[in-house]
Amino acid sequence: MEASAFEQNASQRERRAKRENNTQVLESILSELQRLTLHQLEGFGWRLAFVRRPLFQDPIVVVVNCENSKYGVLEDDGSINVEHNIQIRH
Incomplete structure (x- = not known):
């Protein structure tokens, strides 16, 4: 049985709400x-995009600019690496 348009919209809203909460968890x-x-980058329009957690490796923190056109890896020492080898799927 297919979900109604109302149920699909409700499901999409619910996922977005979870995504906002995930940002707090990822930041922790x-x-x-x-x-x-x-926090300094946020002043320039950058935001936390996601954190990759490869098995048996340290997490990889990825940030994105406000136009979603440039990604960078936020290194453990706080530096940002925009010349990374991370594959971004769109």
């Missing part, structure tokens, strides 16, 4: 230097 796993840098 950042180092102090990463958090400081992220």
Whole structure:
């Protein structure tokens, strides 16, 4: 049985609300230097995009600019690496 348009819209709204809460959770796993840098970058329109957690490796924190045109890796020391080898799927 297919979901009605109303149920599909409700489901999409629910996922968006969870995504906002996920930002707080993701931010909680950042180092102090990463958090400081992220807050500074937010002043320039950058935001936390996602955190990749590869098995048996440190998490990879990825930030994106306000136009969603440039991605960077937020390193453990708080520096941002815009010349990374991260594959971004759109």
